[in-house]
Amino acid sequence: MTSLLEVNGLKKYFPIGGKGPSGSGFVNWLRGFNQNVQNHQQMLHAVDDINFIISNGESLGLVGESGCGKSTLVAMLSRLTDCTAGQITFAGKDISSIPANKFHLQPERSELQIVFQDPHESLNPRFTAFDTIAEPLRRLKGMAEKTELARKVEMLAEQVGLPSPLLGRFPHQLSGGQKARVNIARAIAVAPKLLILDEPTSALDVSVQAVILKLLVKLKKDLGMSYLFVSHDLNVVRLLCDRVIVMYLGQIIEEGPAEQIFTNPAHPYTKALLAAVPGGKLKTGEVMRLEGDPKSPVDPDPDSCRFYGRCPIGQDICSRTAPPEVVVGTSHSSVCHFLNPPVAV
Amino acid sequence: MVDPIPLLDIQELSVEFRTRSGVVHALENVSMKVHRGEIIGVVGESGSGKSVSAMTAMRILDPAGHVTSGSITLGGLDVLNASEEVMQKTRGHEASMIFQSPRTALNPIRTVGKQIGDVLKRHGNANRQTVHEMVIKALNTVRIPDPERRIHAYPFEMSGGMCQRIMIAMALSCQPELLIADEPTTGLDVTTQAAIMDLIRDLSKERNMATVLITHDLAMAADYCDRIVVMHAGHVVENASTKDLFAAPRHPYTTKLMQATPQGDGALDDIASIPGGLPDLRGDLPPCRFSARCERFEETCNTSLLSLDEVSPGHFLACRRPL
Numbered sequence: 001m002t003s004l005l006e007v008n009g010l011k012k013y014f015p016i017g018g019k020g021p022s023g024s025g026f027v028n029w030l031r032g033f034n035q036n037v038q039n040h041q042q043m044l045h046a047v048d049d050i051n052f053i054i055s056n057g058e059s060l061g062l063v064g065e066s067g068c069g070k071s072t073l074v075a076m077l078s079r080l081t082d083c084t085a086g087q088i089t090f091a092g093k094d095i096s097s098i099p100a101n102k103f104h105l106q107p108e109r110s111e112l113q114i115v116f117q118d119p120h121e122s123l124n125p126r127f128t129a130f131d132t133i134a135e136p137l138r139r140l141k142g143m144a145e146k147t148e149l150a151r152k153v154e155m156l157a158e159q160v161g162l163p164s165p166l167l168g169r170f171p172h173q174l175s176g177g178q179k180a181r182v183n184i185a186r187a188i189a190v191a192p193k194l195l196i197l198d199e200p201t202s203a204l205d206v207s208v209q210a211v212i213l214k215l216l217v218k219l220k221k222d223l224g225m226s227y228l229f230v231s232h233d234l235n236v237v238r239l240l241c242d243r244v245i246v247m248y249l250g251q252i253i254e255e256g257p258a259e260q261i262f263t264n265p266a267h268p269y270t271k272a273l274l275a276a277v278p279g280g281k282l283k284t285g286e287v288m289r290l291e292g293d294p295k296s297p298v299d300p301d302p303d304s305c306r307f308y309g310r311c312p313i314g315q316d317i318c319s320r321t322a323p324p325e326v327v328v329g330t331s332h333s334s335v336c337h338f339l340n341p342p343v344a345v
Numbered sequence: 346m347v348d349p350i351p352l353l354d355i356q357e358l359s360v361e362f363r364t365r366s367g368v369v370h371a372l373e374n375v376s377m378k379v380h381r382g383e384i385i386g387v388v389g390e391s392g393s394g395k396s397v398s399a400m401t402a403m404r405i406l407d408p409a410g411h412v413t414s415g416s417i418t419l420g421g422l423d424v425l426n427a428s429e430e431v432m433q434k435t436r437g438h439e440a441s442m443i444f445q446s447p448r449t450a451l452n453p454i455r456t457v458g459k460q461i462g463d464v465l466k467r468h469g470n471a472n473r474q475t476v477h478e479m480v481i482k483a484l485n486t487v488r489i490p491d492p493e494r495r496i497h498a499y500p501f502e503m504s505g506g507m508c509q510r511i512m513i514a515m516a517l518s519c520q521p522e523l524l525i526a527d528e529p530t531t532g533l534d535v536t537t538q539a540a541i542m543d544l545i546r547d548l549s550k551e552r553n554m555a556t557v558l559i560t561h562d563l564a565m566a567a568d569y570c571d572r573i574v575v576m577h578a579g580h581v582v583e584n585a586s587t588k589d590l591f592a593a594p595r596h597p598y599t600t601k602l603m604q605a606t607p608q609g610d611g612a613l614d615d616i617a618s619i620p621g622g623l624p625d626l627r628g629d630l631p632p633c634r635f636s637a638r639c640e641r642f643e644e645t646c647n648t649s650l651l652s653l654d655e656v657s658p659g660h661f662l663a664c665r666r667p668l
Contacts, residue, residue, distance in 0.1 A: 065534040175622060207390055210605045235608065239613045273535060
């Protein structure tokens with residue numbers, strides 16, 4: 001398998017504090033002049049040094065708590081925001097150097113599509129389902145001929161299982177599951193190579209969720225796409241993904257094949273995450289519970305484990321040295337001080 | 346162990362909403378009992394009437410909703426015929442509720458300490474001297490670290506899980522006998538969800554409270570509830586102890602719901618999807634509202650009115666052709 005998307009040392013920092021007069025260069029200069037205060041811009045490390053690869057035809061799961069940087073990462077990968085540092089190589093081309101506001105002019109725009117989190121909020125309320133699905137075809141593929149467009153949209157609607165009489169409806173006239181289908185049809189309209197799914201089912205009932213998940217698996221088989229599946233529902237990730245990445249506070253703390261991660265998690269955070277999944281079947285032995293909230297992502301200490309303080313097995317060393325990356329199994333690695341690499345790999 | 350007289354007793358409750366486009370029959374002959382020290386889970390898809398039942402029990406239903414028949418008894422009080430004055434005393438004191446989204450349910454421009462203090466002053470005999478101490482105590486019960494500092498925080502300064510703890514602290518500050526938690530963890534992370542649910546369970550066992558947990562997550566209900574009530578389109582279709590329900594579900598809808606929930610191991614093909622959606626609750630409905638989606642449907646299903654019958658001890662079912 002060749003790699004489709006390669007991410008190297010990707011970072012996104014947000015400066016803290018407004019852009020008002022108090023933050024302007026002149027004021028800072030004056031301030032420094034008068035008070036001799038060291039001026040230090042605080043930085044929120046939303047995504048900090050992320051490396052991973054998505055191969056052709058693979059589905060990769062991305063899990064983590066809210067606030068761990070999943071959505072920022074997704075926005076950068078789909079080139080909706082610029083990154084602070086690092087490289088995104090998509091199908092052999094470095095797309096991270098293209099500014100986000102110019103990316104729609106690139107041919108890669110139609111090869112990298114995204115299905116947004118909330119099916120209700122991410123549709124234009126004044127567009128009918130037909131317009132919504134036709135929009136990327138018009139804009140990115142330059143399809144203007146009416147009958148051709150109609151034929152293509154109907155074909156897409158059939159692919160996602162949306163009855164064609166519903167195409168004339170507006171979002172408020174559609175149910176949640178139907179809106180999810182419109183969203184998916186819009187994303188696959190331009191035949192992308194990589195589809196990023198940002199919690200596609202979290203707003204849906206279980207009965208609808210099952211239908212949408214099956215649809216996604218079928219589409220992947222039919223169209224040969226790769227998926228990046230972002231979710232905090234671990235059971236869903238397990239069903240759909242080949243490989244899983246676990247993020248904590250902007251960093252990848254564990255990466256490996258889905259079955260490995262779910263049956264044999266290495267990092268204490270992954271273990272706690274799995275223990276928290278309701279249903280009881282995953283619980284083995286003692287139940288781990290995390291107390292408290294993650295540390296602040298503002299200027300984190302580079303010489304400490306970010307999970308330290310919440311970690312049930314945390315020790316003194318965790319606050320002094322950043323944990324190393326340890327290979328714990330076949331293409332399964334994790335970042336922690338207390339891991340033993342397998343005897344022979 | 347279980348008190349023979351239930352704390353909350355809902356009998357044959359029917360609620361309808363009169364709207365411009367017709368009368369919506371939101372609830373029909375809904376019955377459930379909640380005993381002290383018991384956690385009851387109410388599960389079903391969105392729109393099945395879970396929240397309407399809870400709101401009717403607290404009598405905070407939207408003015409468009411009308412109770413057409415049935416009765417609700419809360420610790421000897423006839424809820425539907427009580428005066429508003431009595432209800433105001435009851436809410437917060439004997440029964441309290443945790444709402445779905447903690448961020449919108451809290452007042453954004455008052456500190457959390459003040460908001461908990463309000464409840465205590467209104468219902469819990471706190472005065473200006475004692476209120477601070479009582480708020481600290483309330484924050485301690487929900488395991489908020491550093492309550493002395495947090496008491497001055499605004500909701501936006503706290504994470505979603507923290508806000509939900511504040512809601513729980515408010516609900517529990519006056520030692521209610523009944524706690525209704527309406528989707529208390531929707532929108533929270535799994536780790537936070539587990540912490541919040543553990544807290545609700547521990548507190549309700551500790552205080553011998555009756556707890557109603559409204560959720561659409563069957564797996565979560567299985568973990569935390571003693572008894573589960575399955576609702577579909579305004580009907581209670583099955584009501585059984587968690588053990589019985591998961592060992593041998595009888596209603597086709599319950600089985601479908603279980604199969605639709607991802608279980609961790611197993612393949613995608615094992616997951617069933619429930620065909621169709623909830624029926625339109627306006628106008629005339631067949632006696633079994635699941636009949637249009639049911640695989641086991643036969644003509645006999647809709648011949649006469651269905652009732653919730655006890656098929657085995659403690660296991661109630663409304664189905665003509667059970668599994």
